[in-house]
Amino acid sequence: MEGTPVSATSSDPTSADGPPNDGLKVTRRSFLIGAGAGAAGAAVLGGAAVVATRAQSPQVTTTTTTSPALGPLPATMRRVSLDVDGVQHTVLVDNRESLWETMNFQLGLHNSNLGCDRAECGACAVLVDGKAVNGCTVLSARLGRGQKITTVAGLATGTGVAGLHPVQRAYWLDGGFQCGICTRGFIMSTVALLRAVPKPTTAQIKDGLAGNICRCGEYAKVFKAVNTAGAEMRGEKVTYLAKPVTVLATPPAAAPPTIAGTSKTFDFATPLSTIEEFDPFAEELRKVSGILGVSGNERSVTIRWDPARFTEAQLRDVLAGLRRAVK
Numbered sequence: 001m002e003g004t005p006v007s008a009t010s011s012d013p014t015s016a017d018g019p020p021n022d023g024l025k026v027t028r029r030s031f032l033i034g035a036g037a038g039a040a041g042a043a044v045l046g047g048a049a050v051v052a053t054r055a056q057s058p059q060v061t062t063t064t065t066t067s068p069a070l071g072p073l074p075a076t077m078r079r080v081s082l083d084v085d086g087v088q089h090t091v092l093v094d095n096r097e098s099l100w101e102t103m104n105f106q107l108g109l110h111n112s113n114l115g116c117d118r119a120e121c122g123a124c125a126v127l128v129d130g131k132a133v134n135g136c137t138v139l140s141a142r143l144g145r146g147q148k149i150t151t152v153a154g155l156a157t158g159t160g161v162a163g164l165h166p167v168q169r170a171y172w173l174d175g176g177f178q179c180g181i182c183t184r185g186f187i188m189s190t191v192a193l194l195r196a197v198p199k200p201t202t203a204q205i206k207d208g209l210a211g212n213i214c215r216c217g218e219y220a221k222v223f224k225a226v227n228t229a230g231a232e233m234r235g236e237k238v239t240y241l242a243k244p245v246t247v248l249a250t251p252p253a254a255a256p257p258t259i260a261g262t263s264k265t266f267d268f269a270t271p272l273s274t275i276e277e278f279d280p281f282a283e284e285l286r287k288v289s290g291i292l293g294v295s296g297n298e299r300s301v302t303i304r305w306d307p308a309r310f311t312e313a314q315l316r317d318v319l320a321g322l323r324r325a326v327k
Helices: 028-037 099-106 166-173 183-196 202-208 219-233 275-286 312-321
Strands: 042-045 048-054 058-062 077-084 087-094 125-128 131-134 148-150 262-267 291-296 300-305
Touching: 077 099, 087 099, 125 183, 131 183, 166 183, 166 219, 183 202, 183 219, 202 219, 262 312, 275 291, 275 300, 300 312
Parallel strands: 077 148
Antiparallel strands: 042 048, 048 058, 077 087, 125 131, 125 148, 262 300, 291 300
């Protein structure tokens, strides 16, 4: 009918009187996703299939090869040569692919742990030209210009404890770890710190390791490991919290017969606050003549003692004297 306005349908980019259709707005995120999805549905590059799919949630899946490919590349891809622990790896990477993704999914190098995946915890830290960076955020496409990438696997110089890098050895023998998820990142940040500051103060250690988080809370032993490693790298004599295990070439002489002793597990009247309190207590108990063995946790202690030295009642008195009374 003449004079009746024509309403805009969903297929029209704009209406006669209204604002542009919101579905056609281009955001930075949609542009990046579109660029990746438009890189060809399936292309074969020198034997490497590059597949881009866009379903319910946009996603790009790539499978690449470590051998150089010939021919043009999509705008979203780069061919780079990565120097990882002294070994050259030529790979095809998406422009948005992180170093951690390339090392794990393409090169099969599981030399760093993925923690937060947003550069907050430092578990994936590696060294690039001697500086600690987060492998989860640094892009592989930017590391193909001759940079030297070092992971925890490239530090050791030999086998066994003696072949470890001083930082690795200190973390191992000083117990600077618990669950181990963060340990590789801490080691790499420590290596970078000690190369820059051979004898750091406590404040400098805090600053140098500020990008690393230990959710188990092993910071006291982490700091001890840093100081021990620094002393060894400076050529000083060091003492570890745990002594290295020496493998003997020949069997040792027969040890004198041991006392069988009496063994019993006791529950603490008041459990320890944390498991870390158990070791100092056990060390004091072992100093008591007649104590043959101590093990346990924050809730109980198992003791083996010489019945010829004292009775169970006397042992309970000993525990009470150490302020660890048992039920």
